[in-house]
Amino acid sequence: MPKINKYVDISEIDRESKKDYIDRHSPFVHCEDNASKGEKFAVTVKMGNEYSHPDDFDHYISNVALYNGETLLARADFVPGTLGNEKNHAEVTFNIVPTSSKLKLSAQAYCTKHGVWESTMKTVAVS
Ligand SMILES: [Fe+2]
Numbered sequence: 764m765p766k767i768n769k770y771v772d773i774s775e776i777d778r779e780s781k782k783d784y785i786d787r788h789s790p791f792v793h794c795e796d797n798a799s800k801g802e803k804f805a806v807t808v809k810m811g812n813e814y815s816h817p818d819d820f821d822h823y824i825s826n827v828a829l830y831n832g833e834t835l836l837a838r839a840d841f842v843p844g845t846l847g848n849e850k851n852h853a854e855v856t857f858n859i860v861p862t863s864s865k866l867k868l869s870a871q872a873y874c875t876k877h878g879v880w881e882s883t884m885k886t887v888a889v890s
Contacts, residue, residue, distance in 0.1 A: 768788065768880045786812055787811040788811075789812075789882060792808055792829075792883075794807065795887070797887065797889075797890065800862065800864075801862070805857070807857075808855055809853075809854040817849075818847060818848050821875070823841065825840065825841055826872065826873050827839050827853060827872045829868065829869075831868060836859055837859065853872070861887070868886075869881060
């Protein structure tokens, strides 16, 4: 099993290169705090807040997966070059339909050189 790297708050890290390394490998879940049961709900997962990951043929983000708790909801696969072979934020929007009263959303992303990275969890109230 691969090691799971978890996001840590980069404001608590001194070294610039370490901040960059952590931030660009971390998926961030962006969505509203509330959703309606049975209705389409957009969840965007974007890599990095401040720094961008490379999109080289031998080093790129190859997939981004969205989980509700331990359940996989959706996954997007990227092909190198999709982001122009440059440093760019890999980003994908999933449209999901909540069926329970709460979502515990988290994302994982896979870098072909630096492994699996996990976001912090975002809780969404569903009514
Ligand atoms: Fe990487």
